[in-house]
Amino acid sequence: VIDVHAHVVPAELPFGRRPGRWPVLEVSGDAGTLLVDGKPFRRVRAGGWDLDRRVDDMAGDGVEVQVLSPMPELFSYWAPATEGAAFCAEMNNWLAEAVAKGGGRFLGLGVVPLQDPEMAAAMLAQVDELGLRGVEVGSNVEGVAIGDRRFRPFLAEAARRGLCVLVHAFHPPQWSQLRPAVVANAATFPNEIGFAAATLVMGGSVPALPDLRLALSHGGGSFLTMLARLGYAWEGAGEIHGDVPEPPERYARRLYYDTLTFSTEGLELLASAVGPSQVLVGSDYPFVPLPAGSTLAGSGLADDARRAVEVDNARRFLGLEEDPS
Amino acid sequence: VIDVHAHVVPAELPFGRRPGRWPVLEVSGDAGTLLVDGKPFRRVRAGGWDLDRRVDDMAGDGVEVQVLSPMPELFSYWAPATEGAAFCAEMNNWLAEAVAKGGGRFLGLGVVPLQDPEMAAAMLAQVDELGLRGVEVGSNVEGVAIGDRRFRPFLAEAARRGLCVLVHAFHPPQWSQLRPAVVANAATFPNEIGFAAATLVMGGSVPALPDLRLALSHGGGSFLTMLARLGYAWEGAGEIHGDVPEPPERYARRLYYDTLTFSTEGLELLASAVGPSQVLVGSDYPFVPLPAGSTLAGSGLADDARRAVEVDNARRFLGLEEDPS
Numbered sequence: 001v002i003d004v005h006a007h008v009v010p011a012e013l014p015f016g017r018r019p020g021r022w023p024v025l026e027v028s029g030d031a032g033t034l035l036v037d038g039k040p041f042r043r044v045r046a047g048g049w050d051l052d053r054r055v056d057d058m059a060g061d062g063v064e065v066q067v068l069s070p071m072p073e074l075f076s077y078w079a080p081a082t083e084g085a086a087f088c089a090e091m092n093n094w095l096a097e098a099v100a101k102g103g104g105r106f107l108g109l110g111v112v113p114l115q116d117p118e119m120a121a122a123m124l125a126q127v128d129e130l131g132l133r134g135v136e137v138g139s140n141v142e143g144v145a146i147g148d149r150r151f152r153p154f155l156a157e158a159a160r161r162g163l164c165v166l167v168h169a170f171h172p173p174q175w176s177q178l179r180p181a182v183v184a185n186a187a188t189f190p191n192e193i194g195f196a197a198a199t200l201v202m203g204g205s206v207p208a209l210p211d212l213r214l215a216l217s218h219g220g221g222s223f224l225t226m227l228a229r230l231g232y233a234w235e236g237a238g239e240i241h242g243d244v245p246e247p248p249e250r251y252a253r254r255l256y257y258d259t260l261t262f263s264t265e266g267l268e269l270l271a272s273a274v275g276p277s278q279v280l281v282g283s284d285y286p287f288v289p290l291p292a293g294s295t296l297a298g299s300g301l302a303d304d305a306r307r308a309v310e311v312d313n314a315r316r317f318l319g320l321e322e323d324p325s
Numbered sequence: 326v327i328d329v330h331a332h333v334v335p336a337e338l339p340f341g342r343r344p345g346r347w348p349v350l351e352v353s354g355d356a357g358t359l360l361v362d363g364k365p366f367r368r369v370r371a372g373g374w375d376l377d378r379r380v381d382d383m384a385g386d387g388v389e390v391q392v393l394s395p396m397p398e399l400f401s402y403w404a405p406a407t408e409g410a411a412f413c414a415e416m417n418n419w420l421a422e423a424v425a426k427g428g429g430r431f432l433g434l435g436v437v438p439l440q441d442p443e444m445a446a447a448m449l450a451q452v453d454e455l456g457l458r459g460v461e462v463g464s465n466v467e468g469v470a471i472g473d474r475r476f477r478p479f480l481a482e483a484a485r486r487g488l489c490v491l492v493h494a495f496h497p498p499q500w501s502q503l504r505p506a507v508v509a510n511a512a513t514f515p516n517e518i519g520f521a522a523a524t525l526v527m528g529g530s531v532p533a534l535p536d537l538r539l540a541l542s543h544g545g546g547s548f549l550t551m552l553a554r555l556g557y558a559w560e561g562a563g564e565i566h567g568d569v570p571e572p573p574e575r576y577a578r579r580l581y582y583d584t585l586t587f588s589t590e591g592l593e594l595l596a597s598a599v600g601p602s603q604v605l606v607g608s609d610y611p612f613v614p615l616p617a618g619s620t621l622a623g624s625g626l627a628d629d630a631r632r633a634v635e636v637d638n639a640r641r642f643l644g645l646e647e648d649p650s
Contacts, residue, residue: 144502145499145502145503148502173498173499174470174498174520177469177470177473177524178523178524178527178528179565180562180564180565182558182561182562183527183555183558183559183562183565185554185558186523186551186554186555186557186558187520187523187524187527187551187555188520189554190547190550190551190554191516191519191520191547191551194516194547194550195499195512195513195516198503198511198512199502199503199512202503202508202512203503221547221550221551222515222516222519222546222547222550222551224550225515225519225546225547225549225550225591226511226512226515226516226546226547228586228587228588228590228591229510229511229514229515229586229587230508230511230512231587232511232587233507233508233510233511234508236507237505237507237508239505240504240505240508261553261554262553262554262556262557263553265553266550266553269594
């Protein structure tokens with residue numbers, strides 16, 4: 001099993017002792033707490049920063065390979081772009097070292113300072129040189145959806161380099177209206193990634209970049225729910241047919257989706273709506289304690305579809321020629 | 326067939342000639358345009374204001390009874406509360422007159438100035454006296470979700486009076502990020518009503534008010550997609566078990582949902598997830614040209630479920646003792 005949605009939080013974060021919003025990880029034994037602005041933002045299990053613990057957890061969870069990406073709170077899109085770029089460069093180096101230490105157990109997705117799309121595109125050279133498979137990006141950058149046209153040259157550069165892009169639900173606008181955080185996440189992350197997917201398709205970036213390998217976190221969230229209505233809207237919106245020449249369902253089947261739907265029914269629906277070839281195992285390790293290796297247990301997927309979801313689709317998404325395990 | 330989601334836009338709107346944000350309908354023959362701040366907001370077909378045309382359209386669409394509610398843009402939650410209350414009172418009088426003229430073809434849902442929840446609760450007396458069946462409310466009021474605790478006394482008063490509440494997706498935060506409007510609606514309305522539903526359940530208002538008859542527009546939008554994850558979140562959020570004693574799926578089956586999912590698959594999924602007893606025909610007339618009478622055509626619903634969705638559930642939701650047709 002390859003798990004494409006697994007986060008890291010280095011114990012020593014870049015700029016972790018500077019004043020301001022730069023995140024800090026406080027570690028006490030097995031317990032970590034990410035501080036943002038000096039306030040506890042989220043607890044982190046030891047596997048978040050300790051690679052040996054991570055490998056033990058993977059063995060217990062039935063996962064052969066994890067694709068490491070930073071915890072989204074580390075994107076730091078709020079920062080001045082040059083500082084953000086320096087932060088991302090350090091994170092990418094950390095990821096590359098982790099991959100090297102992993103002896104084949106780890107692959108990596110880097111981060112880039114999307115608050116400056118040109119700088120982000122340029123930084124893909126570092127991501128590429130470090131041997132990372134692609135990048136993780138937020139569903140929005142300081143409130144601007146990732147499907148906004150300003151991000152298209154960046155996505156085009158990722159496609160040109162053959163780097164994949166994992167879009168992760170990030171800072172949904174209504175998050176602060178529910179408590180506690182676990183409930184707010186449940187009520188807003190699926191909507192947020194669904195909206196991001198709609199902007200990527202209906203805004204024209206997915207239609208314009210057929211070679212881009214793009215995955216959506218959280219099973220694409222509400223994207224599937226809105227797809228029929230997007231199709232109805234597309235029919236009536238001739239003015240966008242230049243940018244979006246085919247109905248949105250067509251493009252939905254070009255994207256990848258992780259399995260993080262929290263139900264077997266949701267997973268089966270996803271596979272049937274977009275095709276089992278577009279589904280990737282994703283666990284949100286170390287934040288969600290559901291073992292990735294048994295993601296498909298109890299699902300009605302046929303053996304070949306299961307093998308595709310567990311291994312082959314991820315290899316295709318990641319641009320791997322040979323089985324990395 | 327009873328259509329519970331059908332909007333009106335009176336040709337002569339309250340305050341329609343005052344300067345400011347008060348909406349104005351410009352009518353030229355069969356074509357209407359709602360102006361907001363002097364700018365075209367949305368086109369309206371003649372049935373929006375002309376009751377004879379509406380009855381003709383209903384005959385063509387196979388609808389016996391329409392439940393009239395104002396176009397959501399008329400909520401006017403932005404206005405000072407006393408002005409909003411005066412606007413709502415006029416709208417409610419217009420609705421009651423339309424119902425009286427309809428000879429049994431129309432029922433009505435009023436509006437209330439939720440920018441002042443106490444004033445809104447008090448205005449339910451007028452709604453009740455006019456014989457309207459309940460009220461239509463926005464999914465949020467100036468950005469505050471309808472599940473916020475401040476609206477609970479209002480919802481409790483509706484329950485006490487036996488008035489039903491139709492929650493309609495309204496002013497989603499990300500709406501302006503996509504164009505044209507029909508595409509923005511498709512990408513944001515389902516999310517918006519889904520989030521509102523989550524706040525109503527996880528914020529405790531639905532658990533606290535077992536007698537409240539509450540319906541969600543647009544088939545509840547993304548609410549079903551997030552329900553499994555809300556269940557996972559509920560398990561881990563012991564601090565809300567006082568306000569939400571049962572898992573969210575339980576409360577989801579207490580709410581009503583209209584059929585406006587834009588696909589037969591979506592409709593079947595809805596009926597299977599929440600039970601066919603909770604589904605109501607809703608068309609969004611005059612804004613969506615899909616005939617309400619054939620909403621269930623092609624669906625796999627059994628005959629008794631179909632009869633329930635087309636008539637009986639609506640009568641129960643509306644608190645009717647006898648068949649109004």
